[in-house]
Amino acid sequence: MMKAQTIEEKQYLVRFNADTKSHLHVLDPNICLTKCPDKICTIFCPASVYKWEEVRMHVGYEGCHECGSCRIGCPYENIQWEYPRGGYGIVFRLG
Numbered sequence: 511m512m513k514a515q516t517i518e519e520k521q522y523l524v525r526f527n528a529d530t531k532s533h534l535h536v537l538d539p540n541i542c543l544t545k546c547p548d549k550i551c552t553i554f555c556p557a558s559v560y561k562w563e564e565v566r567m568h569v570g571y572e573g574c575h576e577c578g579s580c581r582i583g584c585p586y587e588n589i590q591w592e593y594p595r596g597g598y599g600i601v602f603r604l605g
């Protein structure tokens with residue numbers, strides 16, 4: 511029987527071809543600052559792309575797993591999400 515993989519082992523199977531242009535945009539930083547005390551994007555994103563830095567949201571788009579959660583997870587629909595441009599973004603390795 512195959513041994514269950516740890517998250518770290520699974521993450522080893524992905525690599526990234528990062529674009530120089532972000533495919534993720536926080537539309538209104540002021541909403542994050544004033545209306546969203548829980549900053550739940552910093553919790554639901556499996557790749558820890560969103561990091562709150564005192565007064566602003568840092569978006570580490572290069573590590574995005576393209577799961578799409580932030581399209582529906584932000585209570586203010588404040589994240590514009592697109593697939594990375596062709597050839598960029600996550601690459602899955604098998605085995």
Ligand code: SF4
Pocket residue numbers: 536541542543546548549550551552560567583584585586587588589
């Ligand atoms: S969940 Fe949305 S509104 Fe809240 S901090 Fe994240 S991007 Fe901003």
Ligand code: SF4
Pocket residue numbers: 534554555556557558559573574575576577578579580581
């Ligand atoms: S698409 Fe998924 S991995 Fe990428 S930033 Fe949104 S929640 Fe994080």
